[in-house]
Amino acid sequence: MEAPIYWPTFFFLLFSAIACAFAVAVVVTPNIVRMAFYLVLSLAATAGLFFLAGADFVGAMQLMIYVGGTLVLLVFGVMLTSQDRFISMKTSGFELGVAVTLGVCLFVVLAYCARSIPEWHGMKAKQVSAVPLEPTAAPLGMGLLGARVDGPDRSGYLLVFEIISVHLLVVLVGAAYLARARGKKNLLVE
Amino acid sequence: MNSLVLASLLTEPVGVSHYLVVGAVLFVCGVVCMATKRNALGILMGIELVLNGANLNFIAFGSPYLREASQTLGLDGQLMSLFVIVLAAAEAAVALAIALNFYNSFSTIDVDRADQLKG
Amino acid sequence: MAELFISISIWPWLAYTLAGLVQVTLIVTLVAVGALVFIWLERKVSGRIQDRLGPTRVGGRFGWLQTLADGLKLLTKEDLMPEGADEFLFRIAPYVSFCASLTAFLAIPFAGGSYPFVALHMNTAVFFVLAVLGLEVFGVILAGYSSASKWSLFGAMREAAQVVSYEVPLGMCAVVPVLLAGSMDLVVIGDRQTGTFWNWYLFHDPFTFITFWVYFTCATASVNRAPFDLAEAESELVAGFHTEYSGLRWSFFFMAEYGSMLAVSLLASILFLGGWNGPIPVASLLGLTFENGFWLGFAGNVLGTANLIGKGVAGVTVMMWVRWTLPRLRIDQVITTCLKYCVPIAASMFVGATLWQYAFPNGAIFPQSAAAYQVREPWNAKAEAKSAEAARVEKTASREPVATEFTSGRTAEAAPLSARTPDPAG
Incomplete structure (x- = not known):
């Protein structure tokens, strides 16, 4: 029974292995800049998984905002707040043990749930190749403007979109206010 | 059953459940990260991992390649994950501002040191 | 290209691997040879601007082989690492930068038509290229942090602040051609x-x-070229983030820098300067199009590729010219330029271009060519199939692709927006 290798699955396994391995590395490493680096690799591999699932716009968005924006911001924060040359904060072995035990239990439950529904086990290769390749960017844009093109009775997201826009503005102002330099006090410290 | 899964792992297309398992790994790693790190920014990274695991689930449920098109979330899944990504960016900005503020006052970002209101 | 290999009947997986290898080899060659040529060119340009000759001896008349000699020298240098450095991150940082700049070329097409010259034909290519180019900063930050040197750390922090700020106006500018x-x-x-x-x-x-x-200003800033090269700033930070690097790793940073300079220039050429379509349409005047046969079209595409690369090199040359002409800005001036000038200008230009497109859908000054590409969205096609009426609308409005998209796309589901979005009042 030598079945040919199904290549999308091969790439799925590759990307998911990278994503999972570096996610574990994020937990294990004590050095916070390495954590950020592993997180970048994990999130980039997740973007690869998004591309594989046909969500090309979300994948590019993930690369741009998450990896290129949010994480650069995080590393920037790490550098601004570092006291030693290489900051690392150790956790006690007991805490780590409890957390890992609970985590493994949680994972077993989640994975069991995910595997227990037969409809979620995937389709046959023929069915998958019959699915047309459709670009997602324009339908997503229409959806954000309230007009859904993929189904007649699905709702648009105009209000959500507007709320998030205002929210982002508020966040921008709020973050700038919170992080501003505090006049005299700061000068003295420096 | 287990051996069947392994045998068909490379020759059959993946399904929603495969994505869910990967999402679960990311989620659990994030939770453990949040629980064990004492650095405020480390906790923030754990949150990013959790959000990412959730995102992966949204994408999986919305993808027409993983289960029959009539049963998927359609674009809803992708739209939701877009919102998650954008809000995660906003959350990171605010959290970073708080961390910087905290650092200005206490010269550390160890969250255990934020105990001024402790009775 | 994979189809070509499949058509000469080899195993599909081998065909895809071969096609991938050919494309990757071409891209790596472009980036590597590009770096060789650009470093030589930089010396010549700077020499001429400063009233010198630049390299003249190595490899004959114009010092052609100067870069190659430099490369050999770099190869033989000792691979130093500072004592307190974070070894793993220090070693891997140059490759992170280089990979990011190389990956951007995957989605950049070099010629269009029915058979475009592009390694990865993506629906969201503009977005992808900008996203991947933004990742280059990670290598720089890691290098700066892991070097355990304050010069490097300062350089990296400046770079992080600068790149994150400049991605905003860069994206806004790139959206304008996308809109058109x-x-x-x-x-x-x-x-x-x-x-x-x-x-x-x-x-x-x-x-x-x-x-x-x-766009060009922001692109110069986002690839860290002078006058925005605060991350390197020789006069203040020794050499910025790559102070502690030597030998091959150091040269990888430079390959990455020249690679991303070429990438943003190519992107500028495609977005604004017609890409592979020259000032004069030589290829179509000579009949080198895909309508006249595959190989003629192929020859036309080769011409187009040469055209695009020529424009890209011209863009890089302008960046060099700017570098050797203008003094470096201070970090606060760099951020001011971005947030107080580039972002507002880019935003108002975006609004202006939108309004212009709304007022003159066919172009006002020069009439746009009628054979413009028709935007075809999936729901558009479905609507067409459903009714001949939609097809007729499409025909009459073929000069207004945006308008067409909305008319035929919305006929099927013309329900008002208010019915679809939840009402805030309840």
């Missing part, structure tokens, strides 16, 4: 500008003309 073309596909954007140079988006309207210059 109605697609984020770079092949489509390039093909929409066929014909003579007044079809270029640079000359589409006054707003795009200004947008191009803002």
Whole structure:
């Protein structure tokens, strides 16, 4: 029974292995800049998984905002707040043990749930190749403007979109206010 | 059953459940990260991992390649994950501002040191 | 290309591997040879600007082989690492930068038509290229942090602040051609500008003309070229983030820098300067199009590739010219330029271009070519199939692709927006 290798699955396994391995590395490493680096690799591999699932716009968005924006911001924060040359904060072995035990239990439950529904086990290769390749960017844009093109009775997201826009503005102002330099006090410290 | 899964792992297309398992790994790693790190920014990274695991689930449920098109979330899944990504960016900005503020006052970002209101 | 290999009947997986290898080899060659040529060119340009000759001896008349000699010297240098450095991150940082700059070339098309020269034909190529180029900063930050040197750390922090700020106006500028073309596909954007140079988006309207210059400024800043090269700033930070690097790793940083300079220049050429469509449409005048046969079209595409690379090199040369002409800005001036000037200008140009497109859908100054690319969305096609009426609308409005998209796309589901979005009042 030598079945040919199904290549999308091969790439799925590759990307998911990278994503999972570096996610574990994020937990294990004590050095916070390495954590950020592993997180970048994990999130980039997740973007690869998004591309594989046909969500090309979300994948590019993930690369741009998450990896290129949010994480650069995080590393920037790490550098601004570092006291030693290489900051690392150790956790006690007991805490780590409890957390890992609970985590493994949680994972077993989640994975069991995910595997227990037969409809979620995937389709046959023929069915998958019959699915047309459709670009997602324009339908997503229409959806954000309230007009859904993929189904007649699905709702648009105009209000959500507007709320998030205002929210982002508020966040921008709020973050700038919170992080501003505090006049005299700061000068003295420096 | 287990051996069947392994045998068909490379020759059959993946399904929603495969994505869910990967999402679960990311989620659990994030939770453990949040629980064990004492650095405020480390906790923030754990949150990013959790959000990412959730995102992966949204994408999986919305993808027409993983289960029959009539049963998927359609674009809803992708739209939701877009919102998650954008809000995660906003959350990171605010959290970073708080961390910087905290650092200005206490010269550390160890969250255990934020105990001024402790009775 | 994979189809070509499959058609000569080899195993599909081998065909895909071969096609991938060919494309990757071409891209790596472009980046590596590009770096060789650009370093030589930089020396010549700086020499001429400073009233010198630049390299003259190595390899004959113009010092052609100077870079190669430099490369050999770098190869033989000792691979130093500072004592307190974070070893793993220090070693891996240059490759992170280089990979990011190389990956951007995957989605950049070099010629269009029915068989575009592109390694990865993506629907969201503009977005992808910008996203991947933004990752280059990670290598720099890691290098700066892991070197355990304050010069490096300062350089890296400046770079992080600068790149994150400049991505905002850069994205806003790149959105304008996307808006005009109605697609984020770079092949489509390039093909929409066929014909003579007044079809270029640079000359589409006054707003795009200004947008191009803002884009070029921001692109220069986002690849850390002078006058925005605060991350290196020789006069203050020794050499910035790569102070502690030597030998091959150091040269990888430079390959990455020149690679991303070429990438943003190519992107500028495709977005604003017509891409592979020259000032004069030589290829179509000679009949080198895919309508006249595959190989003639192929020859036309080769011409187009040469054209695009020529434009890209011209863009890089302008960056060099700017570098050796203007003094370096201070960090606060760099951020001011971004947030107080580039972002507002880019935002207002975006609004202006939108309004212009709304007022003159066919172009006002120079009439746009009627054979412009038709935006076809899936729901559009479905609506067409459903009714001949939609097809008729499409025909009469073929000069207004954006309008067409809305008319035929919304006929099927013409329900008002208010019925679809939840009502805030309850």
